[in-house]
Amino acid sequence: MSTSPILTLKGVHTHIGAYHILHGVDFEVPAGEVTMLLGRNGAGKTTTLRTIMGLWQASQGQLSFKGQPLNGLATPDIATRGIAYVPENMGIFSDLTVKDNMVLAARAARHAGELDTQRLEWIFGLFPALKKFWLYPAGKLSGGQKQMLAVARAICEPRALILIDEPSKGLAPSIIQNLVTAFNELKRQQTTILLVEQNFMMAKALGDSVAVMDDGRVVHRGRMKELAEDESLQQRLLGLSLGAHQ
Incomplete structure (x- = not known):
């Protein structure tokens, strides 16, 4: 029901x-x-x-x-x-690192130190590759990792x-x-x-x-x-x- x-x-x-x-x-x-x-x-x-x-x-x-x-x-x-939106083309910033992509998606954070640490660890639990490649340019991720980043950006805040x-x-x-x-x-x-x-x-x-x-x-x-x-x-x-x- x-x-x-x-x-x-x-x-x-x-x-x-x-x-x-x-x-x-x-x-x-x-x-x-x-x-x-x-x-x-x-x-x-x-x-x-x-x-x-x-x-x-x-x-x-x-x-x-x-x-x-x-x-x-x-x-x-x-x-x-x-409301968050993950478009088919993923909408990530290829030239920026995974970290900077996440900071840009978080309305409450101006830099990585202001990200919600508990929520970030929860996201890393869902997508461990993002922690591994935290300082890599997003454009160098695999297709699957880019999709993980796109979803992570949408859920970086509730x-x-x-x-x-x-x-x-x-x-x-x-x-x-x-x-x-x-x-x-x-x-x-x-x-x-x-x-x-x-x-x-x-x-x-x-x-x-x-x-x-x-x-x-x-x-x-x-x-x-x-x-x-x-x-x-x-x-x-x-x-x-x-x-x-x-």
Whole structure:
């Protein structure tokens, strides 16, 4: 049984230039859960995340976080409300060290000495490679380590909601499992996650609820477990089944 929503989208439309990308998106993100946002390429998933963050403004509809409207707010104002965003391109600063990347992400810290030591050790527990490469330029990290840094930057301070766009893309299975473990730990810490993902086994392992998009609309909402157990529904909504990815 789902909890009350922390984030709600009602009838959200987004235009990018002359292109009408989102066509009335409706779904809720229950507090304290991992919600999967699934769909074929080009369905509008990334646009939905970027609209929530105010990187693109909704042309119609309502977005609310903890019951307060997000419409019209600038991205920094949305971030200060407790929402973090990990984009598909990770958004890290390649020329800066891992340490400097973390300091920049922490609103309460002007230098490394002001980082929350207890939280930093918790993050190192999730991603030991970041401690090992603390003084390395981020651009010299492996793809998996860069993704770990991107997630670490989003959680360097407590956030109520994290939006994550395809974190497993191009990563080895062992790194993906590391991310699954980290996301489950975040959920235990009462952090809500909205996760766009193409790896269906990761979706099955993590997801509590799910929204499936097609052509700029949400065409299915429900519990991830129900979708994972219904191969005909997977085939109809996504064009393939979770069972094919064992």
